[in-house]
Amino acid sequence: MERENSSAPAHETELERAVLNPLRKTTLPFWAAIAVLGALFAFSMGTLVRQWVLGLGVTGLNRPVYWGIYITNFVFFIGISHAGTLISAILRVTNAEWRRPITRVAEAITFFALILGAMQILLDLGRLDRVLNVVIFGRFQSPLLWDVTCISIYLLSSTLYLYLPMIPDLARMRDRMASAAAADVDGKKGFWSNWRYHLYRIMAVGWHGSAEQLRRLEKAIGLMAILIIPIAVSVHTVVSWIFGMMMQPMWHSTILGPYFVVGAIFSGIAMLFLFMTLIRKMWGLEKWIGAKQYNYLGILLLVMSVFWAYFTLSEYLTTGYGTLVHEQHVLQAKLSGEYAPWFYAMLLLNFFVPFAILIRRKGRTPVGTVIASAAIAVGMWIERFTIIAPTLTRPSLGYEKAVYTPSFTEIAITVGSLSLFAMLFLLFFKLFPAISIWEVEEGEHIAAVKRKAEELMAQPGPAIVAASVAGGPAGVPAGVPAQPLRNME
Amino acid sequence: MPRWGMVIDLDKCFACQSCTAACRMENNTPPAGPGATDDGRAILWNEVLAFVEGEYPKTQVLLVPRPCQQCDNPPCTYVCPVKATYKNEDGIVVVDYDRCIGCRMCAVACPYQVRYFNWYAPAWPPALRAHLNPDPEVAPRPKGVVEKCTFCIQRLRHAKEKAEAEGRPFDATDYQPACVQTCTGHARYFGDLDDPESLVYQLSHSPRAFRLLEEMGTEPKVYYLKQG
Amino acid sequence: MAHWILDTAGIGGIIVALVAIPVLIAYIRMVRWIAAAPRDAAHSGATRTDAVATTTDAPEGERA
Secondary structure (H helix, E strand, O other): OOOOOOOOOOOOOOOHHHHHHHHEEEEEEEEHHHHHHHHOOOHHHHHHHHHHHHOOHHHOOOOOOOOOOHHHHHHHHHHHHHHHHHHHHHHHHHOOHHHHHHHHHHHHHHHHHHHHHHHHHHOOOOHHHOOOOHHOOOOOOOOHHHHHHHHHHHHHHHHHHHHHHHOOOOOOOOHHHHHHHHOOOOOOOOOHOHHHHHHHHHHHOOOOOOOOOHHHHHHHHHHHHHHHHHHHHHHHHHHHHHHOOOOOOOOOOOOOOHHHHHHHHHHHHHHHHHHHHHHHHOOOOOOOOHHHHHHHHHHHHHHHHHHHHHHHHHHHHHHHHOOHHHHHHHHHHHHOOOOOHHHHHHHHHHHHHHHHHHHHHHHOOHHHHHHHHHHHHHHHHHHHHHHHHHHHHHOOOOOOOOOOOOHHHHHHHHHHHHHHHHHHHHHHHHHHOOOOOOHHHHHHHHHHHHHHHHHHHHHOHHHHHHHHHOOOOOOOOOOOOOOOOOOOO | OOOOOEEEEOOOOOOOHOOOOOOOHHHHOOHHHHHHHHOOOOOOOOEEEEEEEOOOOHHHHHHHEEOOOOOOOOHHHHHOOOOOOOOOOOOEEEEEEOOOOOOOHHHHHHHHOEEEEEOOOOOHHHHHHOOOOOOOHHOOOOOOOOOOOOOOHHHHHHHHHHHHHHOOOOOOHHHOOHHHHOOOOOEEEEOOOOOOOOOOHHHHOOEEEEOOOOOOOOOEEEEEEOOO | HHHHHHHHHOOOHHHHHHHHHHHHHHHHHHHHHOOOOOOOOOOOOOOOOOOOOOOOOOOOOOOO
């Protein structure tokens, strides 16, 4: 295969070539996609400026529906941020080897989803210029302060958790480019033509890959994997409590915290499927993001769908079986009122469609999971919307039934936010490898060593001793002691 | 300290809405116009609500003037992230317009929906603008902040200052909100709920007395006397 | 006292800072600890950017 430039060494592995190729050259379709996303985002910024100048009156919000699409988007994006936590952290802690090719994508989704989520809250404020009041005059009894605390911690943690596993790859790219940079002896080319080399060099913090350094890195990643799980759970729980703590009908529910966490993990996996399939297709990574990933992650998505359905049933059955007047009005709005189409669409998209697809092994393929995940992405957005709007349209005093019609500004900003999310994600992977090369290599090495161990264990006795005496690092099976167990020469 | 409360006699109220109009003139709330009002954008610190039950010809309509209920347990104040809204020492739930960040969490938390938001910068037609109340306490609020009924707190301040200037102790009957003063049917009463001699104390203990959404435990200080 | 902590304006900001700043410092120190790891004696001159033995140094070439 032709090398694109002198920084691709002759003996590059297939994995390295496939993963580093997008960083070396960019196709026209990619730029076209960025242009489209960028245009949508730029347009939405125009509508946002207009909103800042005129006021939130340009939205469809009113009294009593004071919260609408923007808060829905906030909860939606924070929910998606659980993708990285689940895949990268939980699967790492449980030693699921098949996670290795997809942890980078998952961690990147988490990072950008958190940023977009924080943005949504900011653009919903009546006085964004006073946002620092939340810190200067912060009042900790307010669930919004709990949000600020937990989301700040999660943002710091997920940044670290994205960065740490990137370090060996950054060092690899630094070293690949070092020769080209070294050739520029008298600084003729200057900083900017070598800016990527300098970026990788600085970010690689002098990584030299010694055994001790690797040990430290693995320890740090392992610690973060354990820590980030309760942090992520706390984030979506406190987000749910901005509704759950208030005595509005069908908000003041004890199940809201766990329900939101389940929904977050659910929508996070769906987002992961969509983005990992996208880059897999775009950059020809089929060999590494393969059947195993789609099968196992598909089973996880199926399990989360069932979990979500269980929580939803629990919530609606409990509410419906009772006769509390205020809650009945909101429930009827969803079951038979103007929110019924949304509600039933949500059930279809979040449970019936994904279940039908994912229950069969043949459904757990790129095509099947993308359909299921697209359905879930839409369905989970609807779920957030039908938690927020119906309750606000049926206030407890019960003298009115309000109407909320989202305005063009709100729709434009939603589309623009999704475009920004996709754009940041794609541009990120133009700079950093989409698959964690060293972790996949580590996995391949572990698999090879296991295979060798199985081969040796299958052979008769003396061969084990001979092999363990003669073998170098690659010949020693993991878990087999260096000396023979019995007294043999 | 007096525990300021209000009693509204629903038998005497005939929903003329003078209270609503007086409140607007006293507190400088901007008019929204019919279109915006239909869209739910009107700012009416005191509003007359229509509770309609049944179908014609057996409809029952209950018309209820609804100021801020000035709860003693106000759920709106619990959720404010910046303490821009709080219950002050007079027991009145106030809003600091300079600190409010417009997150509207208080507005969402209120079970009575008494809170209003400035969706745009306020504007008045010339005729109304000429009659704005010049009191700085009720200066027009900027866009992006929440506002609501304050039991005409500026009148409380004036009454206290007046009593001090006249060298006499402040008495609870020295002050009443604009809606109480204006009420054509003399249906609204105001005073110290803790003073056994006061009218509001006696009325609030009447068998006809009830409060809105009492089961929510918000302890509103606005009592209603049952119709009929 | 609990009510004072929850209700006073500004305490919330202090709590956020008291939680976020130590976390940030801890994370920075974590990265520096990794960066400061000593090099292997055998490979003190070169750098190894991949975590495992590669075709360039393992004699058996045991690679999947």
